[in-house]
Amino acid sequence: MNDSISISAALQHLLAEGTQTGFSTVEAFAERTGKQEYECFPDEPPSLHATQTQKVTVRAFRDTGDPVGFTLSKPDLPAIKSAFLNIYGTHLPDQKENYRQKLPSTVKEISPAVFDKSIDAVDIHAFNELIDRINEIIISPPFQGLKLKKIHLAKTLKKTYIANTNQLNAKYKKTNFNLVLSFMLGINQVDISENRVFFQHLEPYKIISRGFNLLNSLTETTVSTGKRKNLYLILSPEASAFILKEFSHYFKICADSEMMNIHYPSILNIIDNPFMDGEAGSVPFDDEGVQMYPGEKYLIQKGVFSQVITDLSTAFQTNTPSTGNGFRNERSTFPSVQFSNLYIKPTVLPLKNLMTDAQEGVLVSLLKLKSVDKSGYLFSAYGYRFKGDDMLEPVHLYFKTTFRSYLLHILKISKEIKFFYSVSNIGSPYVLVEARHKQDSIFEV
Numbered sequence: 001m002n003d004s005i006s007i008s009a010a011l012q013h014l015l016a017e018g019t020q021t022g023f024s025t026v027e028a029f030a031e032r033t034g035k036q037e038y039e040c041f042p043d044e045p046p047s048l049h050a051t052q053t054q055k056v057t058v059r060a061f062r063d064t065g066d067p068v069g070f071t072l073s074k075p076d077l078p079a080i081k082s083a084f085l086n087i088y089g090t091h092l093p094d095q096k097e098n099y100r101q102k103l104p105s106t107v108k109e110i111s112p113a114v115f116d117k118s119i120d121a122v123d124i125h126a127f128n129e130l131i132d133r134i135n136e137i138i139i140s141p142p143f144q145g146l147k148l149k150k151i152h153l154a155k156t157l158k159k160t161y162i163a164n165t166n167q168l169n170a171k172y173k174k175t176n177f178n179l180v181l182s183f184m185l186g187i188n189q190v191d192i193s194e195n196r197v198f199f200q201h202l203e204p205y206k207i208i209s210r211g212f213n214l215l216n217s218l219t220e221t222t223v224s225t226g227k228r229k230n231l232y233l234i235l236s237p238e239a240s241a242f243i244l245k246e247f248s249h250y251f252k253i254c255a256d257s258e259m260m261n262i263h264y265p266s267i268l269n270i271i272d273n274p275f276m277d278g279e280a281g282s283v284p285f286d287d288e289g290v291q292m293y294p295g296e297k298y299l300i301q302k303g304v305f306s307q308v309i310t311d312l313s314t315a316f317q318t319n320t321p322s323t324g325n326g327f328r329n330e331r332s333t334f335p336s337v338q339f340s341n342l343y344i345k346p347t348v349l350p351l352k353n354l355m356t357d358a359q360e361g362v363l364v365s366l367l368k369l370k371s372v373d374k375s376g377y378l379f380s381a382y383g384y385r386f387k388g389d390d391m392l393e394p395v396h397l398y399f400k401t402t403f404r405s406y407l408l409h410i411l412k413i414s415k416e417i418k419f420f421y422s423v424s425n426i427g428s429p430y431v432l433v434e435a436r437h438k439q440d441s442i443f444e445v
Contacts, residue, residue, distance in 0.1 A: 007032065008171075010075050011163040014058055019165060021084040023060040025100035027164040029287060029328065030056045033156060038127040040151040046127060057333055058083070061100035065093025069333045099316035104289045105166040111284035113277040116175040116198045122155050126199070134181070134204045143212050149189065150182040155199070162289045172284050181207055185215035195280040195421035210238075216394060217365040217382040222441035223395040231435045231443055232361030233399070234354050237418035239364045239381070240428035244270075244344060246369060246377060247403045248426070251299045251308050252337050260305040264407045267347060270300040272309055274324065274340035281341040281425030288312050288326040288335050296345075297323060300407075311337050329423070343427030346417045352389050354412050354432045360387045362395055376402040399435050401445035409433045409445050 011028040018026030032054040040046040059069040068087040072079055116122075131151060138148050154177070161171040179202050180193045192211045196202050223231065235243070251270070275294040276282050285291035288311060298306045310318070311326030314337055326335035355363075364383035371378045378400045385392040401409075414430035435443035 007159075007161050008163075008169070010056065011161060011169075013077070014056065014075065014080055015163060015165050017080050017084055018058065018060050021060075021088050022062075023084075023088070024063050025061040025103060025165050027059040027103055027288070028056060028162070029059075030054070030161040032159045032161075034158075035154060035156045038124065038151075038153045040127075040131055042148065046124065046131065046151075048124060057328060059334060060084070060087065061098055062093045064095050065098060066096070067098065067100070067334070071333050099312050101166075102312050102316060102322070103164045103166045103168065104285075104291070105164075105168055107168070107170045107285050107289060107291045110275075110291075110294060111172060112275045112279070112282040114172070114174040114197050114282050114284075116177075118199065119155060119157055119175050122177070122199045127153055130179075130202075130204065134208070137205050137208050143208060145185055146208070146212050146215070147184045148181065149184050150180075152178075152180040152182075154178045160283075160287075162285075162287070164289065168289045170285065170289060174283070176280060177202060179204070179207065181211060183208075183211040183215060185212070188215050188218050190214055193421075195425075197278045197280060197282070201278060214366050214382075217384060219382065219394040219396050221393065221395050223362055223385065223397045229437050231397075231437060232358035233381070233433050233435050233443075233445070234351075234358065234361060234363045234386070235367075235428075235431045235433065236363065236365050236383075237416065237428045237430060238420060239367045239383075240344065240431045241418070241420045241426040242367045242369075243379070243401075243406065244342065244428055245422075245424075245426045247406070248339060248342060248424070250403050251339075251342075262305070262404060262408070264300060264303040264305075265410050266303040267413055268300055268303050268407060268410055269298060269345035270343070271296045271298055271345055272323075272325065272339050272342050273297055276341050279341045279419060279425055280421040281339065281419075283340060286311070286322075286324045286326045286335070286340075287328045288322070290322045290324040290326060292324040299342075309337055309339065311335050339424035339426075341419065341425045341427065343417065343419065344413060344429060344431065346415045346429040347413045349412060349414050351414050351416060351430050354414055354430055355386055355389045357412060358386075358432060360385070362386070362397065363391070370398070376400045376405070397441045397443060399443040399445050400438075406433070406445055409435075 014028040036050045056075045057071045061067045068091045070083040156176045159173045163169045309323045309325040315322040327338040364381045366382040368380040412432040417429045419427035
């Protein structure tokens with residue numbers, strides 16, 4: 001497969017071969033990924049490494065029974081024929097109804113902004129200019145003592161194609177720029193990663209400032225509540241997004257009915273939205289070709305649990321439409337339920353409002369998950385004590401919470417939102433909660 005024409009032709013051949021083999025409905029999905037990685041260590045010239053990968057995945061249905069499939073990295077004609085004969089002969093269907101007729105037949109030409117047209121201009125020259133900018137920032141007075149150990153920049157162009165025997169034939173391309181800076185301050189080291197669709201949206205100053213702030217917050221000094229039993233916590237976007245990621249499985253497939261019937265604070269809105277311009281989780285349609293109408297998909301709206309996310313398979317099981325959240329990963333032939341851009345919707349309040357309303361407390365910069373048991377999730381939290389809108393000394397504490405308790409105790413949400421990308425793109429503003437003192441430096445939200 002050397003270009004888009006040959007990829008499209010290969011997909012159509014896959015569909016034809018699948019029906020000829022005896023399958024009723026066939027879906028063919030292809031990804032072609034070009035990746036260049038630039039890496040630089042102190043006092044060493046930058047290095048460049050480039051890779052090209054491609055794979056084709058097939059999902060095939062008989063009239064009844066579960067689908068079967070295969071993945072090929074080099075889909076030549078003999079390999080395609082052999083793969084279809086293999087799955088047809090070794091997997092006998094049962095009489096259970098399947099969702100083959102739910103595969104979409106069309107997508108509309110609507111798309112979020114996910115492709116950087118200037119990607120070819122991001123070369124070794126552009127990387128060297130970025131290195132110079134980063135080094136100038138590092139030696140500036142605000143970041144005294146901070147050392148840069150490594151710079152890593154990866155630019156990725158991914159082309160996605162999908163076709164099926166229901167007449168669907170669609171494609172899109174997407175860019176991603178991942179900048180990772182490794183910092184050291186004293187004996188502590190941290191890697192800060194930022195993912196952007198557009199190269200010009202990378203903000204090295206903010207990455208460096210975030211790294212410096214996180215490293216300075218690492219302390220063993222525990223927080224004191226004095227005579228008060230409770231402690232206000234303001235979770236930074238990074239800390240709040242970390243909690244949202246840990247609790248995100250509650251919004252997948254089949255939510256707990258008891259939790260769905262609870263009314264959470266009316267300021268709370270949690271959304272999954274694949275159509276956000278410039279966000280790493282955005283796509284015009286999912287890996288099954290399901291396309292949602294542009295707009296915010298509320299999972300919790302004004303404190304009311306609205307819906308969960310599904311792919312075609314899980315939606316079929318619950319007799320509901322797919323929410324367009326079927327995405328493939330490296331380990332599975334078939335799509336599974338994943339988020340696109342999952343986030344807590346911001347309000348109009350500045351961070352200063354949350355601080356002055358709380359009067360005093362801890363602004364949490366960094367969270368680490370320590371344990372999970374029947375009583376909840378235990379987090380180790382690093383941050384800074386604050387009074388009014390003044391930031392004070394770094395402190396450390398532990399707090400325990402559950403999905404339900406955490407959402408019920410959200411008091412205020414700020415207007416500043418940041419996203420953090422790994423498998424999914426998770427975003428959050430600053431979030432104010434109140435914690436109860438349990439023992440020593442352990443609190444409960």
